[in-house]
Amino acid sequence: MNRPLDNTIPARELRPPADWEERAIAAVEQRLGENLLKVLSGPDMITLVISPARIVEVSETLESIDEETGFRILLDVTAVDYLAWPESHPERFAVVWHFLDRHRGRRIRVRAWVAEGQSVPTLTGRHHSANWAEREVFDMMGISFEGHPNLVRILMPDDYEGHPQRKDFPIEGPERAKHRQGELQGNKRMTSWKELHDL
Amino acid sequence: MGVISRLTDNVLVGKINDLVSWGRKYSLWPSPFATACCGIEYMSTMASRYDLARFGAERQAFSPRQADLLIVIGTICLKTKPVILKVWEQMPEPKWCISMGACASSGGMFDVYSVVQGVDDFIPVDVFIPGCPPRPEMVLHALVMLQELIQGKEGVGHESRAWIRRQVQAAVNEELRERRLEELTRLRNPEAGE
Numbered sequence: 001m002n003r004p005l006d007n008t009i010p011a012r013e014l015r016p017p018a019d020w021e022e023r024a025i026a027a028v029e030q031r032l033g034e035n036l037l038k039v040l041s042g043p044d045m046i047t048l049v050i051s052p053a054r055i056v057e058v059s060e061t062l063e064s065i066d067e068e069t070g071f072r073i074l075l076d077v078t079a080v081d082y083l084a085w086p087e088s089h090p091e092r093f094a095v096v097w098h099f100l101d102r103h104r105g106r107r108i109r110v111r112a113w114v115a116e117g118q119s120v121p122t123l124t125g126r127h128h129s130a131n132w133a134e135r136e137v138f139d140m141m142g143i144s145f146e147g148h149p150n151l152v153r154i155l156m157p158d159d160y161e162g163h164p165q166r167k168d169f170p171i172e173g174p175e176r177a178k179h180r181q182g183e184l185q186g187n188k189r190m191t192s193w194k195e196l197h198d199l
Numbered sequence: 200m201g202v203i204s205r206l207t208d209n210v211l212v213g214k215i216n217d218l219v220s221w222g223r224k225y226s227l228w229p230s231p232f233a234t235a236c237c238g239i240e241y242m243s244t245m246a247s248r249y250d251l252a253r254f255g256a257e258r259q260a261f262s263p264r265q266a267d268l269l270i271v272i273g274t275i276c277l278k279t280k281p282v283i284l285k286v287w288e289q290m291p292e293p294k295w296c297i298s299m300g301a302c303a304s305s306g307g308m309f310d311v312y313s314v315v316q317g318v319d320d321f322i323p324v325d326v327f328i329p330g331c332p333p334r335p336e337m338v339l340h341a342l343v344m345l346q347e348l349i350q351g352k353e354g355v356g357h358e359s360r361a362w363i364r365r366q367v368q369a370a371v372n373e374e375l376r377e378r379r380l381e382e383l384t385r386l387r388n389p390e391a392g393e
Contacts, residue, residue: 155313156277156278156312156313157277157278160277164312164313169312172310176312177316179312180277180312
């Protein structure tokens, strides 16, 4: 788990150094080598595109990027489904992690391309906040996280079928209703009033 | 002076069902299951300006075991469904249900994967109230319609799901009884090991 936050750092240290982005990229590149696939610059923060299997190492590197501070807070884990654009994206899903350095007020984004059925190492061993966020990604997108202590649905009912934020999930109509009635796998559930009252 | 001639002035003859229904319809104990903004309209309906108590539904029962009218108010998510079903099952018979607002009646604008598309999926609803949210007058109207339904007037509102349920149940019972009777009265052949 994380090192405890050091609250003794004086306020004048709060500004990040001017070349922190280059230093962060260099540190990650030194650790990952070819598994740092690409670096994208954005209007808000830079994005490191990595191989999904190396996310734990990236988290470790970012945490100890400076002598006394680093990206110690995992803000969010989420995922994007690029089903409709297979030609312009290497894989179907992108898993995205956001890290925050509370002491110096800087953020960084890490992205990994994941194919359908491929699993990603969990960050629950390093960040408590990864627990529910990864469960949400699993619930909505169906991406599984290897080593997660309790990878079950967090928002939808346990017996729900399918992953509703996927782009091929039926938006409306009876096809969508099948997912919640459990008709896809043939599960028998006590859902309708008829079944209840005809007993 | 005969007994009959004296009775005609003092005795009212009627069906006991009419009397019981008359008692029931003016003493409904509604249990509001409010989950969304329609609940605010319902509070207004209960309060002094519109005053649901004028129609006999004076006592709001916040415990399902002391209620006979479930009013489902607001958006019902998939995860709320078992809760609402449990509340409904705890209510003693006879019981009725009003679905208040577009969300409770049909899912409303929440035509998404996580919302129940109408509580009549799993509860027999007697009166639906449209609107987003409905005005308090519509709730009062629904209550009056329900009272007429309880009194047994035909052609009130939509066709009652509860009534259909009872008809279906009666048919099923009839068939089960016949099957059981046939099984009991069938002659058995001891040589075949029956």
